Each structure stands twice: as structure tokens, then as C-alpha cells.
Amino acid sequence: MESSxxxxxxxxxxxxxxxxxxxxxxxxxxxxxxxxxxxxxxSIFLMREVTYARNDxxxxxxxxxxxxxxxxxQEPGMNQFIxxxxxYGRTHPDFMPILNKYGxxxxxxxxxxPTPKK
Numbered sequence: 001m002e003s004s005x006x007x008x009x010x011x012x013x014x015x016x017x018x019x020x021x022x023x024x025x026x027x028x029x030x031x032x033x034x035x036x037x038x039x040x041x042x043s044i045f046l047m048r049e050v051t052y053a054r055n056d057x058x059x060x061x062x063x064x065x066x067x068x069x070x071x072x073x074q075e076p077g078m079n080q081f082i083x084x085x086x087x088y089g090r091t092h093p094d095f096m097p098i099l100n101k102y103g104x105x106x107x108x109x110x111x112x113x114p115t116p117k118k
């Protein structure tokens with residue numbers, strides 16, 4: 001005994017199924033072409049954005065170059081200033097939290113004990 005689920009439909013129903021399959025095939029091709037167009041458009045858009053970003057980066061590097069050269073010329077003076085701040089921080093423990101807050105890690109040496117007067 002075969003169940004009715006395994007029976008193939010009659011010939012007139014077979015034409016309807018063929019028409020549906022053909023319609024689904026047409027929809028599939030339409031969606032694939034649409035997907036190709038959308039992905040191509042997105043790729044072109046992203047390539048243009050990358051080009052713009054590279055141009056902007058080159059412009060910013062050119063603008064920043066003089067500032068970097070000035071910074072490198074001032075580096076010895078800045079190091080000297082930082083060294084003087086550290087010396088000040090060693091003699092004034094109240095200033096140490098400020099130095100630590102901005103990343104200048106300087107160990108405070110204990111202040112010498114005053115000598116008693118006789």
C-alpha cells in the first residue's frame with residue numbers, strides 16, 4: 001500500500017508545477033543579477049572612500065611635518081624642563097601627585113630631618 005503523499009500529481013497539475021519551477025528559476029536569476037549590481041556598486045563606493053582617505057592622510061602628513069620638526073628641535077629643552085620638575089617634586093612632596101597624574105613617575109626622596117639646635 002502506497003500512501004497518497006508518494007503519488008505524483010496528475011498531468012494537468014504537472015504543468016502547474018513546471019510553471020512554478022520556471023517562475024522560481026526566473027526569480028532566482030533576477031535576484032542574482034540584482035545582487036551582482038548591488039555588490040559591484042558597494043565595491044566601487046568603498047574603493048572611492050579608500051582613495052579619499054589616502055589622499056586626506058597624505059595631506060595631513062604634509063601639514064604635520066613642520067610641527068614634528070619643531071617638536072624634535074625642542075625635545076632637549078623639554079627633557080631639561082621635565083628634569084627640573086622632578087627636582088622640584090623631590091623637594092616639594094605636595095607637587096608629586098600632580099607629576100604622577102600626568103605620567104611623570106618620579107620617586108620622592110624623603111626630606112632630610114632637621115638637625116636640632118643646641
